[in-house]
Amino acid sequence: MKATFFTIFTLFLFLACKKESSAKLNDWQIISENVQFKDEGNVFHLKSGKFDYTVPMAKLPFKKVILLNASLVGYFTELNSEQNIIGISSPEYVYSKKVQQMISDGKIQNVGNEQKYNLEKIIALKPDVIFTNYIASFENTYDLIKKNGIEIIFLDEYLEQNPLEKLKYLVLFGKLFNREKKAVAHFEIIEKRYDSLKTVAKKSVNKPVVLANEMYGNQWFLPGGKSNLAQFISDANATYINAGSLDSKAIPMSFEEVFAKAQKAEYWVNIGNHVNKKELLQINQNYTKLPVFNDGKLYTVNGREVSKSNDYFESGVVRADLVLKDYIKIFHPELLPNYQLTYLRELK
Template identity: 60%
Template sequence: MKAKIFSLLLIFLLFSCKKETYTFNTDWQKISERVQFRESGESLELKSGKFSYKIPHSKLPMKKIVLLNASLVGYFTELGREDRIAGVSSPEYIYSDKVLDLIKEGKIADVGSEQKYNVEKIVALKPDAVITNHIASFENTYDLLKKNGIEVFFLDEYLEQNPLVKSKYLLLFGKLFGMDKASVVRFNEIKSSYDSLKALTSKINEKPLVLANEIYGSQWYMPGGKTQLARLLKDAGGEYILKDNTEDKAVPMSFEEVYVKAKNARFWVNAGNHSTKKSLLMMNPGYQKLDVFNGGKIYSISGREKGSANDFFESGVVRSDLVLKDYIRIFHPQLLPDYQLRYLKELK
C-alpha cells in the first residue's frame, strides 16, 4: 500500500513540474556573432556584444522582467509570455493589445521613459532582470539598478542585420523562461516560412528597382547594401538601388545622388510612416521630382499603427517571414495573389 501511495505521489510531482522545465546544454548556442549562451557549472553563461553574464540556475526560469525598449515586447508575445513582463518604459510605443490590457489592469508597471526612468519603481518591482538596449548616456541609471541588486542585461538586437537572426533571439528568451523546446519549434516554423517564401522568388528574372527610406533635413539616409532591409528586398525579388554597397549601416546621400540612382525605380518602400502621398510631399516638396513618386508605387510602414505604436518595430522584429511576405506581395503580387499587406501600406 505504501509503495502504491509513493508511486502516485511521484507521478503527481512529475506532472506538477512539467509546466516549467529547465534543460542543460554545455555547448555554446550561437544566436549570432554578437550573442551566444551555454550552461556552465551552476549558471547560464550569456555573451551579448562586449558584455558577459552568469545567471545562476537557481534564478531560472525567470518570472519577472522589466523591459526598457518596446522592440523586445515582440519576443514575449510570440512565446505567449506577456505575464513575465513586470514593467515597461514608454508604454505609448507598445502595440500589443494584451500587454496594454495588463498595463491598464496594473499588472505591468509603467517605469518611465528614455527621458527619465523611475529607478525607485523598478527596484520596488524586484524583477529577476532588466533587459534593454545599451545606451551609453544611461550608465548612471544602470549602475544605480545594479547597486540595488537588479541584473541589467543588454540585448542590442537592432544591430543584427540578418532578419532571421533577429527571429532567432527567441531561443534566448526560451532559455530564460524555461521554454527551450517551444522556442526552438517556433523559430523553426518562422525560418521554414521565410525560406519557403524566399524560394518563391528564386527563379524570378524580372527584379524591379527599389528605393527605400526618406530624406531628413539635407540627407537621405539610405540603408547600406549589407543591412537587414537590403537583404529583405533581395530575398523578396527586388533590386535595391544600393545592392552593391558594402555598408551594414545607413549611408547618407544627397537628394541629387538619390535622384540619379533611383531614376528607373518602380517601387519606393519604407517611406516613413506617412499615410498619403500628400503627407510625404509636405515633408519635402522635392519628392515630386522623382519618377517613382509620379509613376511608381510608394509604401510606408504604417500598416499596423495605433497612436505612437507601430507593430513593424514590435512583432515585425520577430516575424521576419511576415515582413518578407509584404515585400514579395508588393514586388511580385502574382506569387501571393490572396495575401493582404500586414506591415506596409500603399500611399495614394
C-alpha cells in the first residue's frame, strides 16, 4: 500500500514539475523563431537572434528612440508613435509624410548613415534606446554607444520570411512603448484580413506562373522558395518559378538559368523603380528574349515612392494584408474588381 502511495505521489510531483516547467516556457511571447519576450517580475526579457536583453521594467515604456534603419518606421507609424522617434539614420529613405515633416521641423534629427553615423549627435540626444540591424563590422561603434549608457537592441526584421511574423514585431514595439493593446488589436485585424484574402485567392482555379526581381550587373538575384516574396506569391494562389528552392535568401543566377525557368511565366513582379519597359531594357537588352517581357504583365514596387523612399519597404512591412491584396489583384483581377493597387504599379 505504501509503495503504491509513494508511486502515485512521485508521479504527481513529476507531472506537477513538468506542468510548471511547461508553464515557464509558455511565459514567452513568441514573435518568430528569432524573437520572443516575456515579463518576469520587475524585469523584461527579450531574445533577438543571438542577443539576450534584460531591461528593468522601471525603464519601460521607452520614450525616446533612435532608429538606425528606416524599415522600422512602419511599426511606429502604425501605432501613431512617431513622437517617440528623436533621431533616424538615412532619413531620405523614409516615406512617411508625418515623419518627414518632423524631420523638417527639427523634432527628429538626422544621425548620419551606415557609411558614417554622427556619434556625437547620437550621444547628445540621450535616447532611451536605439534599434538597428546588427552589422558585425560596426561592433566598435556599438561598444562606444553602450559605454555612454545607451541601450542598443538589435532587431533583424528583414530576416523574417513569414509576412505575418514580420508584422508581429508590432506587438513587441507595442510592449516597449506602452501601446500593447493597440498593437495586439492591429496585429489581429491585419492577420485576420490576410487570412481572409488567402481564402479569397483560393477561389481561382488558375495559378499563373510568376517571375520575380531583375538583374544587377551579370547576376539575377532570384528570391528563394522560402523567401518572403515566395510566401506572398503562394498565398496569392500563384506559382512561383523558384518555389522548389529551399533557400530563404535571393539566389544569384545567370540570365540563362532564369530564362530556362521562366519560359511559362505570365507575370513578372517586384521589378525595380523603372518608369517604363523601355527604361528597363536600358539595363539589359536580354529581357526581350523573355516571353513574359513580350506577352506577359510586368509590375514594379514603386506604386508609392518619393525620391529615394519607397513605402513597400516601410508601411508594407506592417500592412502585409495590403501587399497580399496587391498580388491577388495582379494574378486574379476578377476576384477584386474594385480594388486599386497600393504598393505595386504596372510597367508598360
